[in-house]
Amino acid sequence: MSHDIQQQLSALREQLAYHGHRYYVEDSPEIPDAEYDRMMQQLLALEAAHPELITADSPSQRVGGKPLDGFSEVRHELPMLSLDNAFSDEELKAFEKRIGDRLPASFALTFCCEPKLDGLAVSLMYENGVLVQAATRGDGTTGENITANVRTIRAVPLKLHGEGWPARLEVRGEVFMPKQGFDALNASAQKKGEKTFVNPRNAAAGSLRQLDPKITATRPLSFYAYSVGVVEGGTLADSQFERLVQLKGWGIPMCPESRRLSNIEQVIGYYQDIGERRGILPYEIDGVVIKVDDIETQQRLGFVARAPRWAIAYKFPAQEEMTRLNNVEFQVGRTGAITPVAKLEPVFVGGVTVSNATLHNADEVARLGVMIGDTVIVRRAGDVIPQIVSVVASQRPEDAAEIRFPSTCPVCQSKVERVEGEAVTRCSGGLYCRAQRKEALKHFVSRKALDVDGCGEKVIEQLVEREMVTTPADLFKLSAGVLTVLERMGPKSAQNLVAALEKSKLTTLPRFLYSLGIREVGEATAANLAKHFETIEALSQATQEQLIEVPDVGNIVAEHIVNFFREAHNLEVIQALRDVGVNWPAIEKPADDVELPLDGKTVVLTGSLSLLTRSEAKAALQEMGAKVTGSVSKKTDLLVAGEAAGSKLTKAQELGIEIWDEQALVDFMQR
Ligand SMILES: NC(=O)c1ccc[n+]([C@@H]2O[C@H](COP(=O)([O-])OP(=O)(O)OC[C@H]3O[C@@H](n4cnc5c(N)ncnc54)[C@H](O)[C@@H]3O)[C@@H](O)[C@H]2O)c1
Numbered sequence: 315m316s317h318d319i320q321q322q323l324s325a326l327r328e329q330l331a332y333h334g335h336r337y338y339v340e341d342s343p344e345i346p347d348a349e350y351d352r353m354m355q356q357l358l359a360l361e362a363a364h365p366e367l368i369t370a371d372s373p374s375q376r377v378g379g380k381p382l383d384g385f386s387e388v389r390h391e392l393p394m395l396s397l398d399n400a401f402s403d404e405e406l407k408a409f410e411k412r413i414g415d416r417l418p419a420s421f422a423l424t425f426c427c428e429p430k431l432d433g434l435a436v437s438l439m440y441e442n443g444v445l446v447q448a449a450t451r452g453d454g455t456t457g458e459n460i461t462a463n464v465r466t467i468r469a470v471p472l473k474l475h476g477e478g479w480p481a482r483l484e485v486r487g488e489v490f491m492p493k494q495g496f497d498a499l500n501a502s503a504q505k506k507g508e509k510t511f512v513n514p515r516n517a518a519a520g521s522l523r524q525l526d527p528k529i530t531a532t533r534p535l536s537f538y539a540y541s542v543g544v545v546e547g548g549t550l551a552d553s554q555f556e557r558l559v560q561l562k563g564w565g566i567p568m569c570p571e572s573r574r575l576s577n578i579e580q581v582i583g584y585y586q587d588i589g590e591r592r593g594i595l596p597y598e599i600d601g602v603v604i605k606v607d608d609i610e611t612q613q614r615l616g617f618v619a620r621a622p623r624w625a626i627a628y629k630f631p632a633q634e635e636m637t638r639l640n641n642v643e644f645q646v647g648r649t650g651a652i653t654p655v656a657k658l659e660p661v662f663v664g665g666v667t668v669s670n671a672t673l674h675n676a677d678e679v680a681r682l683g684v685m686i687g688d689t690v691i692v693r694r695a696g697d698v699i700p701q702i703v704s705v706v707a708s709q710r711p712e713d714a715a716e717i718r719f720p721s722t723c724p725v726c727q728s729k730v731e732r733v734e735g736e737a738v739t740r741c742s743g744g745l746y747c748r749a750q751r752k753e754a755l756k757h758f759v760s761r762k763a764l765d766v767d768g769c770g771e772k773v774i775e776q777l778v779e780r781e782m783v784t785t786p787a788d789l790f791k792l793s794a795g796v797l798t799v800l801e802r803m804g805p806k807s808a809q810n811l812v813a814a815l816e817k818s819k820l821t822t823l824p825r826f827l828y829s830l831g832i833r834e835v836g837e838a839t840a841a842n843l844a845k846h847f848e849t850i851e852a853l854s855q856a857t858q859e860q861l862i863e864v865p866d867v868g869n870i871v872a873e874h875i876v877n878f879f880r881e882a883h884n885l886e887v888i889q890a891l892r893d894v895g896v897n898w899p900a901i902e903k904p905a906d907d908v909e910l911p912l913d914g915k916t917v918v919l920t921g922s923l924s925l926l927t928r929s930e931a932k933a934a935l936q937e938m939g940a941k942v943t944g945s946v947s948k949k950t951d952l953l954v955a956g957e958a959a960g961s962k963l964t965k966a967q968e969l970g971i972e973i974w975d976e977q978a979l980v981d982f983m984q985r
């Protein structure tokens with residue numbers, strides 16, 4: 315039996331040592347903290363039951379990890395310890411009792427409560443008020459000399475403010491990366507194809523332990539003090555809280571959430587309050603630290619192996635847990651995006667049981683390198699939807715299966731497309747796909763598309779939900795009588811809607827093309843396509859090579875267009891629309907060169923025919939209050955001249971209309 319326990323002990327110690335190295339030395343943990351903590355609790359329980367089996371090198375007896383090569387070492391004059399943990403109110407009360415038992419009866423305890431920042435512990439040595447050395451905690455006895463790196467952190471004063479500080483003062487605190495900075499750092503790393511950090515703690519540690527302080531200087535690090543070490547040539551206040559305030563007076567930031575409280579109920583209230591606000595705090599925390607406030611009492615209570623008796627870290631429920639990825643299903647979003655959804659072995663994380671997590675897209679699947687059957691780390695913070703953060707590589711089973719995207723839409727069976735350079739895989743059955751119906755119809759009737767008055771989002775949603783409309787053509791078959799069944803649709807508005815639909819049937823080719831909702835075919839592209847191909851038949855038969863001849867149409871758009879017209883469902887939708895009477899006048903060809911009377915003072919011009927037709931340009935100018943005085947076209951360039959009201963000029967530029975001065979126009983005419 316003792317042999318069994320020996321085995322269990324050494325297995326746990328080996329695991330904890332491995333994960334401790336990944337966490338403390340490599341800044342790249344493989345398992346969630348909660349899992350590490352559980353193993354540590356197991357080890358502690360076993361060792362408590364068999365104290366004779368405790369070894370000096372057991373992870374339970376040690377703090378942190380060995381310093382990295384490359385930095386010189388700093389021996390701490392006073393060891394930098396870790397903290398004991400509590401995970402429940404009961405454990406917190408047990409902490410209070412343990413302390414009480416060592417103190418005289420009816421001793422009144424006061425606690426200093428601070429958020430437990432998720433960064434890394436750093437020691438700052440000030441001599442005569444000047445920062446002379448900064449070191450990591452390392453293994454508690456020996457840390458890394460990171461003075462040059464710490465000097466780049468703006469929150470750390472290089473010289474103490476004011477006066478009254480001890481001649482030698484060691485300030486201890488946490489270097490951390492605020493959430494905003496962390497997100498920005500990861501976003502930029504991802505863009506550059508570099509490795510991202512798993513969490514702000516690892517980002518802070520990795521940034522601080524750069525051999526090149528120039529890199530550290532670019533990282534958004536900050537600092538809050540939480541205690542002092544060496545104090546010589548002067549004295550400090552006799553309360554933890556007052557010491558923090560004192561340090562603050564000398565320019566060393568303290569966490570503004572710190573409080574002094576006088577009983578354990580208040581401490582529990584503090585824990586709950588901070589817990590509720592955890593998500594909106596600008597930095598990551600994983601609990602609160604509760605310390606006996608009176609320094610003399612602290613000294614009386616002393617230390618155990620790796621932590622003070624007078625403090626405890628009351629941890630929040632884990633936001634990261636590990637579980638198995640059982641399967642991946644594919645969902646079709648309202649814009650046709652096909653999203654892989656991880657089906658998880660249910661796991662309790664961030665206060666709820668999670669059994670689904672989005673995997674976003676194929677790029678994300680590739681970035682994570684995740685397979686079906688893997689053990690994964692799931693994160694759920696606040697109200698944010700659960701995410702898969704990483705894969706526990708060492709636990710991949712032999713029969714792990716690759717995640718394969720479907721080749722047809724799981725909802726409508728249309729072909730699925732993933733255009734090169736895009737992360738998202740999409741169903742190409744836009745107007746036909748049940749999953750996309752609402753969005754497609756909203757787009758179809760929108761102002762820049764068919765512009766159907768009185769056909770708002772609410773109307774479309776009801777029409778689809780009641781299955782009164784499945785394709786755009788069905789809209790034109792609705793009668794006023796039928797429409798009155800909709801909420802807030804009286805006979806009058808129903809009649810108006812029918813009339814608006816009728817009126818919208820006469821449209822333009824650019825509007826019609828835009829209304830189809832082909833990926834990346836916006837207004838401007840639709841106009842260019844219409845101008846170039848003149849008919850929808852010609853466009854629908856165009857090859858990718860022909861399409862990219864159109865101004866503004868690149869390979870990606872061309873591919874979307876080809877895929878769209880290749881899908882039989884989409885051709886049927888177009889035919890049905892024409893059958894119910896949707897029509898447009900033939901494209902007006904621009905006239906050849908026209909004389910331009912140069913009588914305007916300010917001249918407003920469109921740069922090129924590819925952006926607008928002449929009449930559209932004129933209309934746009936008039937809408938802006940410009941007086942159109944003439945127009946001219948020279949081969950591919952179209953010009954419309956007029957006097958514009960100054961304040962509207964910015965809008966003109968947004969529309970792609972260039973503003974020239976008179977001389978530029980004269981030059982152009984003489985070219
Ligand atoms: N995921 C993994 O593989 C892995 C491996 C090793 C350790 N860990 C995690 O690391 C933690 C244990 O590490 P630890 O020994 O550094 O202890 P700890 O993080 O639980 O507590 C001690 C540390 O808390 C920090 N701290 C933050 N705010 C503080 C405050 N106001 N007052 C005092 N200290 C404050 C200090 O840096 C101090 O060194 C656990 O959360 C564990 O889950 C995870």
Ligand SMILES: [Zn+2]
Pocket residue numbers: 646723724725726727728741742743747748749
């Ligand atoms: Zn579909």
